[in-house]
Amino acid sequence: MTDKNPADSNLAEQLSTTEKVALSLRKRHRKEKRFQWAGLMAVGLGFLLVVILISDIVLKARPAFHQHWVKLEVEFRQDWLGVTSSDLAELKKANYRSVLRRSLYGMFPDVKGRRDKRSLFKMISTNAEFTIKQYLLDTPTKLGKTAEVWVRFDDDIDSYLKDDYTPGEAGPRVSKQQAQWLQQFLNKEIVDKRWNSEFFTSGDSREPELAGVRGALTGTLLTMLVTLLLSFPLGVAAAIYLEEFAPKNRWTDIIEVNINNLAAVPSIIFGLLGLAVIINIFGLPRSAPLVGGIVLTLMTLPTIIIASRASIKAVPPSIREAALGLGASKMQTAFGHVLPMAMPGILTGTIIGMAQALGETAPLLMIGMVAFIVDVPAGVTDAATVLPVQIYLWADSPERAFLAKTSAAILVLLSFLLIMNSVAAILRKKFEKN
Amino acid sequence: MKKSLIILSMVAASSNLMAAGRDTINVVGSSTVYPFSTVVAERFGKNTDFKTPKIESTGTGGGMKLFCAGTGVDTPDMSNASRRMKKSELEMCQKNGVKSITEVLVGYDGIVISNSKASKQFSISRKELFLALAKEIPAKDGSETLIANPYKKWNEINPDLPATKIEVLGPPPTSGTRDAFAELVLEGGCKKFPWIKAMKKKNKKKYKTICHAVREDHVYIEAGENDNLIVQKLTNNPDALGIFGFSFLDQNSDKLQGSMVDGKEPSFEAIADGSYPVSRPLYFYVKNAHVGKVPGIKEFLKEYTSEASMGDEGYLTDKGLIPLGEEKLNSIRKDVLSLKSLKL
Numbered sequence: 001m002t003d004k005n006p007a008d009s010n011l012a013e014q015l016s017t018t019e020k021v022a023l024s025l026r027k028r029h030r031k032e033k034r035f036q037w038a039g040l041m042a043v044g045l046g047f048l049l050v051v052i053l054i055s056d057i058v059l060k061a062r063p064a065f066h067q068h069w070v071k072l073e074v075e076f077r078q079d080w081l082g083v084t085s086s087d088l089a090e091l092k093k094a095n096y097r098s099v100l101r102r103s104l105y106g107m108f109p110d111v112k113g114r115r116d117k118r119s120l121f122k123m124i125s126t127n128a129e130f131t132i133k134q135y136l137l138d139t140p141t142k143l144g145k146t147a148e149v150w151v152r153f154d155d156d157i158d159s160y161l162k163d164d165y166t167p168g169e170a171g172p173r174v175s176k177q178q179a180q181w182l183q184q185f186l187n188k189e190i191v192d193k194r195w196n197s198e199f200f201t202s203g204d205s206r207e208p209e210l211a212g213v214r215g216a217l218t219g220t221l222l223t224m225l226v227t228l229l230l231s232f233p234l235g236v237a238a239a240i241y242l243e244e245f246a247p248k249n250r251w252t253d254i255i256e257v258n259i260n261n262l263a264a265v266p267s268i269i270f271g272l273l274g275l276a277v278i279i280n281i282f283g284l285p286r287s288a289p290l291v292g293g294i295v296l297t298l299m300t301l302p303t304i305i306i307a308s309r310a311s312i313k314a315v316p317p318s319i320r321e322a323a324l325g326l327g328a329s330k331m332q333t334a335f336g337h338v339l340p341m342a343m344p345g346i347l348t349g350t351i352i353g354m355a356q357a358l359g360e361t362a363p364l365l366m367i368g369m370v371a372f373i374v375d376v377p378a379g380v381t382d383a384a385t386v387l388p389v390q391i392y393l394w395a396d397s398p399e400r401a402f403l404a405k406t407s408a409a410i411l412v413l414l415s416f417l418l419i420m421n422s423v424a425a426i427l428r429k430k431f432e433k434n
Numbered sequence: 435m436k437k438s439l440i441i442l443s444m445v446a447a448s449s450n451l452m453a454a455g456r457d458t459i460n461v462v463g464s465s466t467v468y469p470f471s472t473v474v475a476e477r478f479g480k481n482t483d484f485k486t487p488k489i490e491s492t493g494t495g496g497g498m499k500l501f502c503a504g505t506g507v508d509t510p511d512m513s514n515a516s517r518r519m520k521k522s523e524l525e526m527c528q529k530n531g532v533k534s535i536t537e538v539l540v541g542y543d544g545i546v547i548s549n550s551k552a553s554k555q556f557s558i559s560r561k562e563l564f565l566a567l568a569k570e571i572p573a574k575d576g577s578e579t580l581i582a583n584p585y586k587k588w589n590e591i592n593p594d595l596p597a598t599k600i601e602v603l604g605p606p607p608t609s610g611t612r613d614a615f616a617e618l619v620l621e622g623g624c625k626k627f628p629w630i631k632a633m634k635k636k637n638k639k640k641y642k643t644i645c646h647a648v649r650e651d652h653v654y655i656e657a658g659e660n661d662n663l664i665v666q667k668l669t670n671n672p673d674a675l676g677i678f679g680f681s682f683l684d685q686n687s688d689k690l691q692g693s694m695v696d697g698k699e700p701s702f703e704a705i706a707d708g709s710y711p712v713s714r715p716l717y718f719y720v721k722n723a724h725v726g727k728v729p730g731i732k733e734f735l736k737e738y739t740s741e742a743s744m745g746d747e748g749y750l751t752d753k754g755l756i757p758l759g760e761e762k763l764n765s766i767r768k769d770v771l772s773l774k775s776l777k778l
Contacts (some may be wrong), residue, residue, distance in 0.1 A: 172686075372491070
């Protein structure tokens, strides 16, 4: 502790050690304070940015979770439908568009002229004809009768009601005339704002009022499952072999360098590899989560191997020596003693790799997962897309209502990530306790 | 347990391959045609018992490569294109065994040059646009020499234009919209100089370089493939102009206005009758060998070319497609349903 620096000033020489310490103490404390402040500011700034980002997304996403519906009196007249009996096969092919049109015009008898009728019909979602079709198929007894059916508004009307509603006044993409008709609907109290559960239960659509994330979410789930099932065992096995069993020679050095290099390869390259090898040579189907999972495995593997090796290396040698000394085999040592202790670190590496894979779109472009797929995939070989791709496709759509859908899909992706990370955190806690 | 799952999924994959057929129509290609094909596909899936076709957005060139890779269920059945198939592409197709292809003209897409409604509407000629955006332009003294583009403000080109900085947001070179813009607007303006026009016959390569090269001094700003981004930037910057597809102007007509090009407003009608000079045809191509092998192709073609979709008031026009007109649609429908083979 004594200061022996001859360059110190006379004053410093005259002071005793305790006095010198006391003098520098204040300076050191100040320095520490400053550092703490800087750290706090960094954390605060980061937190602030996250809050701004999330609240911006939440704000933009809000309209996506509700949808305006309107109650129409639909006349299921046989001559309009073009059917002769309530035979199901015939009802399936009937002309519901005409029924919907005429029922709607019936509610506004004073609307005349092709143009006006067209703009009136445009206020209702293009899917409404399928809504009333489903209604009649469910209750065939209504054939020939009038029924009250709730159908969706078009996305333009829906957005107008959510954002720019001024009674009877035109809005973006809503004419004054349409606004006045809308007012009539509202006055009759047949408009209802409902929770849009379809957003979570239906697949993609080109109509914003119908588009849902279920297809993309299922695709993500399947792809991630394939990735996890392939990359985790392979990665951990490779790490254990390289750390515990492999001889240290030139070959293992080359392998190590290559694994490290692989971690830095841009992800699109893996997509090209997937196209050339997995699809063209092995003949697996395009756009399938299986292929997507394999490609993402290639991308995730190096991350898992590097993290696993580091955490296996961090297990104290005394553990291994003790196990070996008590007569355990090398394999028993590795799997019974080293691996459980390394597990928390391995899980951290896995979650970093998986989180990266979760957000990838570039490699999936090459293997056909950037696509419009309406049906929800049922297995790993069905055509599917994933959440980040869905976000990209919606963000690129001209219809304005997709802006809200895009933000809502981002929220779903973030929630997925959060759940994935929480599961990993819980597992890690469990391993740490043992 | 994990291993058995992997094996299970592998088995599932291979069993899928054993089954020779495929029951979903696969479509690849242009991102410009994508919004239209997807609408048809969705309705087709809902209206019929066939599965909803899968539409990939790969870009025109990328789509052609996949499409022409051969016949067989692992290759796509159709390819969307925002330009006509090139002769070289047709040759590549035929070399790989894709002998018979049907061409379908879907409709037209206008390219608009627009700005925020907060500022005045532009009225500009293609020649002026060429002078504003080309990398090299003819010298002002009338001699047949090229100089680096010196213009910084619009009124330097034409005193009638506003005295604001030239700032244009547009698509990057990888985009089909950019190709079409270069061909229709820049080349259209560049041809107005007789000596450059004369060069087309003598030195086609040089002619193309002069007419298609866009300046790189941050006057033309590449805004990525995302047209929504350009729309957002235009509302924030009233002085800037943006280049994108007509459907985006249609969707944002409360915030943006289209500039008059050669005195013509980019309206639905003007693009449809061809008087607005900047529009391009949209196509898709069908592999005839797959018709009958993959279920639903014929029915899908019928739906696509029906009056209800491609017609003057069809649902595709609601999405911004400029329709062909009745006569043309009828003749195209006839060719498509008889699967007339494409010859270039």
